[in-house]
Amino acid sequence: MSIFRGSILIVEGDESAKRMLLLSLSRECYYSVAVSTGQDALDKCAAYDFDVVILDAMMPRTPVAELLPRLVERCPETQFIVVAAMLDREAIEESIRLGACDYVTKPFNMRDIVERVEAAMARKRLTADKRQPPSSGTRGPAPWS
DSSP states (O other), X not given: OOOOOEEEEEEOSOHHHHHHHHHHHHHTTEEEEEXXXXXXXXXXXXXXXXXXXXXXXXXXXXXXXXXHHHHHHHOTTOEEEEEESSOOHHHHHHXXXXXXXXXXXXXXXHXXXXXXXXXXXXXXXXXXXXXXXXXXXXXXXXXXX
16 A cells, blocks of 8 residues: 655646656656646646646647746645756746746656656645645645545
8 A cells, every 4th residue: 555645737738748747656656637738737726736736838728828827826835847848048937937846858757757746845845834824715635635
């Protein structure tokens, strides 16, 4: 019997990358859910508390510059990792300014992703004590917790 280490929402338009992330993170005992659209990500974040969101910077129909601030607003305690196809200093700075804690370029090494998720989980634990308790909103704990 394994204990989940945390909950991850994967927002990825590429099906093979999505499957690879789901498989690798579940092997590391993270409960992972994947969606393919920005609207699905917003809906999931409105309904559940995720520890980390891995967000594809090139989501169809929803640019990361529009989606990330909306996700951060809905999930202020969640850590966000942006994944992009190319290394772009301006895009990295913009993602961090909009609320991401990390930025990874494709193709990525799964061990690197897992280490970045672990670091994001550690950041979340460190900042949890500094934040005020959340107001009694409509979101509940993830159904797997």
